[in-house]
Structure formats: C-alpha cells, structure tokens
Amino acid sequence: MTETADPRxxxxxxxxxxxxxRVWQALTTPELIARWLMEPSGFKPVVGxxxxxxxxxxxxxxxxxxxxxxxxxVVDGEQLTISWADAHxxxxxxxxxxxxxxxxxxxxxxxxxHSGFDPDDAVQQRSRTIMGNGWARIADQLGxxxxx
Amino acid sequence: xxxxxxASQTDIVFAALANPTRRDILDMLLGGERTVLALAERFExxxxxxxxxxxxxxxxxxxxxxxxxxxxxxxxxxxxxxxxSAWLSPHERxxxxxxxxxxxxxxxxxxxxxTPP
Numbered sequence: 001m002t003e004t005a006d007p008r009x010x011x012x013x014x015x016x017x018x019x020x021x022r023v024w025q026a027l028t029t030p031e032l033i034a035r036w037l038m039e040p041s042g043f044k045p046v047v048g049x050x051x052x053x054x055x056x057x058x059x060x061x062x063x064x065x066x067x068x069x070x071x072x073x074v075v076d077g078e079q080l081t082i083s084w085a086d087a088h089x090x091x092x093x094x095x096x097x098x099x100x101x102x103x104x105x106x107x108x109x110x111x112x113x114h115s116g117f118d119p120d121d122a123v124q125q126r127s128r129t130i131m132g133n134g135w136a137r138i139a140d141q142l143g144x145x146x147x148x
Numbered sequence: 149x150x151x152x153x154x155a156s157q158t159d160i161v162f163a164a165l166a167n168p169t170r171r172d173i174l175d176m177l178l179g180g181e182r183t184v185l186a187l188a189e190r191f192e193x194x195x196x197x198x199x200x201x202x203x204x205x206x207x208x209x210x211x212x213x214x215x216x217x218x219x220x221x222x223x224x225x226x227x228x229x230x231x232x233s234a235w236l237s238p239h240e241r242x243x244x245x246x247x248x249x250x251x252x253x254x255x256x257x258x259x260x261x262x263t264p265p
Contacts, residue, residue: 010240014247018254026253035256036249110250112243 010114064088181223
C-alpha cells in the first residue's frame with residue numbers, strides 16, 4: 001500500500017505485466033474505460049475536453065453517481081490528468097485524478113493520484129487523520145461513530 | 149440498503165471496539181505485550197473482568213495470546229483493523245478496486261490480441 005504523508009492526496013501504485021502502450025490504450029479508449037472505470041460521455045484524450053462519467057452512487061463516499069470532468073493534461077503514452085467533481089454535490093470537491101505510466105521491465109507501473117482532499121472536511125479526512133495518529137485514536141473515533 | 153442477515157467480521161470488530169475499557173486495553177497493548185495481571189493492575193480491575201474483555205478482543209482477532217512460562221501474554225494483531233481502514237477510506241478502496249479491474253481489462257485485450265502494435 002502506498003501511503004503519502006500529504007493528507008490531501010491518495011496515491012496508489014499498481015504494476016501490470018503489460019507494456020505502457022497497451023495500458024495507455026485502456027486508459028484513453030472510451031469503450032475500454034467503460035470496462036474498468038465507468039462509461040465516459042464525450043471523452044477524448046485532448047486537453048480542454050469536458051466529459052462526464054455515470055456510475056453507481058456511493059453514499060459512503062458522498063458520491064451522487066455522476067461526475068463532471070475535464071482533461072487537464074495529456075502526455076501521450078505517459079500521463080493523463082483530469083479534474084473530477086461530483087456533478088450533483090452541494091459542495092463540489094475540486095479533485096484532480098492522474099494516471100502516470102512508468103515502464104518497468106516488460107510491464108508498466110501505474111501511479112494513480114487523487115488529490116484535492118480538503119483537510120478540513122471530516123468525511124474526506126477521517127481515515128487519514130485517524131491512521132496518522134495510531135490505533136488508540138482509531139478506537140476512540142469508532143466509539144464516537146458508534147455512539148452517535 | 150437491505151438489512152444484513154449476519155454480522156460481518158467488520159461488525160464484530162466494531163462491536164468489540166465499542167467498549168471504552170477494551171479500547172484502553174488495546175491502547176496499552178500497543179505499547180507492548182502484557183499479561184492479564186499487568187492489565188488488571190493498570191486498570192484496577194478484577195482479573196476475571198479483564199479476562200472477559202480479552203476474550204472479546206481475542207474472538208474478533210484484535211488480540212492474540214501466547215503462553216510463555218506460567219503466564220499468558222497478550223498482544224495486538226492489526227489485521228482486523230485493515231478492514232476498518234478500508235471502510236474508513238472509501239476513495240482509496242474505490243481506486244484499488246478500479247485499478248484491479250483495469251488489470252482484468254488489460255489481460256483480456258492481451259488475449260484477444262486485437263490491437264495493432
């Protein structure tokens with residue numbers, strides 16, 4: 001598990017035994033994106049493209065099911081960066097999601113970075129805060145959650 | 149959400165942690181392993197009460213015991229807490245699941261070999 005010290009960022013890295021070219025294809029082809037993420041509407045790997053995703057609502061993450069995005073940056077075959085905001089949230093989070101591809105042997109290491117978590121938002125931050133302070137506080141906070 | 153038929157492992161861990169004394173015991177064990185006696189002295193509790201709490205913590209896997217010499221020693225086992233961590237961090241779990249799905253798509257398109265070099 002990759003954990004960054006910065007509480008505003010989730011960073012996960014994952015190795016795939018496939019060349020970067022193929023990973024890039026899966027990251028940027030709408031029909032393939034639909035198979036591992038959600039079905040995009042209007043996506044092109046071109047900076048400035050506005051598009052959306054429709055997926056399963058996820059109440060635990062305060063997610064309505066529709067996401068408004070814009071392609072922020074494209075480095076062909078290496079990095080895709082998009083903005084990511086809940087289209088129906090009353091306080092849209094200014095999230096940025098990026099995928100960075102690093103060739104590794106015959107495969108590819110993908111670094112996913114989801115940034116822009118608000119350090120003052122309790123829901124967004126609870127796990128980080130708690131994890132950073134050790135198990136005793138995890139327990140305390142769980143006690144509060146259960147007691148409320 | 150429909151009610152669940154059966155308590156999951158996470159439910160059981162949460163229930164164990166819902167008790168403040170058990171959280172204090174866990175907190176103390178985080179500092180290193182202890183015997184029941186040491187715990188009882190620290191919390192000014194009768195040994196059977198401490199043993200009862202330890203049994204709950206042990207049953208859900210948060211604490212493991214091992215016998216050394218005449219005494220049973222207890223220490224924290226962090227594994228059940230990982231599930232809680234996943235529950236606490238829905239975004240991280242979300243992206244892990246999506247990245248796993250990406251791997252499956254990659255395996256698929258590789259088998260089909262339908263992509264130009």
